[in-house]
Amino acid sequence: MILELIVPGRGSFVSSAPPSYQGHRYPVEIIAHAVWPYFRFPLSFREAGELMPGRGVIVSYETIRRWCAKFGQVYANALRRRRPRPGDKWHLDEVFIKINGERKYLWRAVDADGTVLDILVQNRRDTTAARRFFRTLLTKTRTVPRVVVTDRLRSYGTAHREVMPSVEHRCHQGLNNRAENSHQPTRQRERAVKGFRSVGGAQRFLPAFSGISPHFRPHRHRMTASDHRAEMTVRFAIWEQVTGVAGLSAAA
Structure with a gap:
């Protein structure tokens, strides 16, 4: 996806005031x-x-x-x-990560272009965790997809029926390469920092990382x-x- 710089006279400018740097010694x-x-x-x-x-x-x-x-x-x-609005086909996946020596699960959703929609670090990958991820995803994106694609984890099916029953759910391991590939930059960073130190630290870092990188x-x-x-x-x-x-x- 190629981003376009909007300049006066060439399109509508996205209004977003930069943050305040008041009190900072460095420019x-x-x-x-x-x-x-x-x-x-x-x-x-x-x-x-x-x-x-x-x-x-x-x-x-x-x-x-x-x-x-x-x-x-x-x-x-x-x-x-x-960025443009996310596509209507979402790919969801979860992988385990080690945080301070303990196994946690990183839940990630991307659209068909590979743009990260949301990231959530949780202790489990059961139905409760899947349900929470679905609801958080809908709240943050403020939109409902046409299709969600997941692997064969049964928790997805139960959470899907409860949270977004009108959305088509495709469950197949081979269809979800888009979400699985999106984990690679996180894996590279995880190895570079020799693992994350806390759940809160990982949750704060990864959404910023997935937006800037x-x-x-x-x-x-x-x-x-x-x-x-x-x-x-x-x-x-x-x-x-x-x-x-x-x-x-x-x-x-």
Whole structure:
């Protein structure tokens, strides 16, 4: 999916005021530049901090941690508001993840384009957990799909009949590769950080990660080199808009 930068005279602009940076000693350009590589690449806070001296900035990893915690989800939400409405065919899947040595379950929903609709970390993968995920998904997307595709976990069938009985449910292992493939970036990040430390930490990180990381990862294999460069230019321009950097440049 290629994003389009909306400029005056070429379409309707998505109204979304950037967050407030009042009380922060560092300017917005530095904060935005520190946040995006942390969510895009498998970096620790210390490693993200080690990139900053290249821009002449000395900042502690704890400061970057606070920036990511405060602004990461805000940026991700702003990027999601600029995307098209989700498709009417949703793929749902769950995988286990280790959190502080204990097995938990990561529930994920994506549309037919692979766009992540919602992520929920839960202790179980029973009917209660499936029902909760369905309801949370409908609440966050504020829409009802035409079709949901799942694997053969029986909990999906029971929850589907209770929460969205009018929606077609296709249950087949081979049809759900879209959702299963969407777990790969999370697995890569999980290995890089050597596992998540808490359920709350994972739940806070993963929705922001799934909103920011794909923004900087277009389908490279479908583009020529020149198209890819042009697309990345557009995406960084959108990033500057949602973070507020573009507003400062226009005012200068």
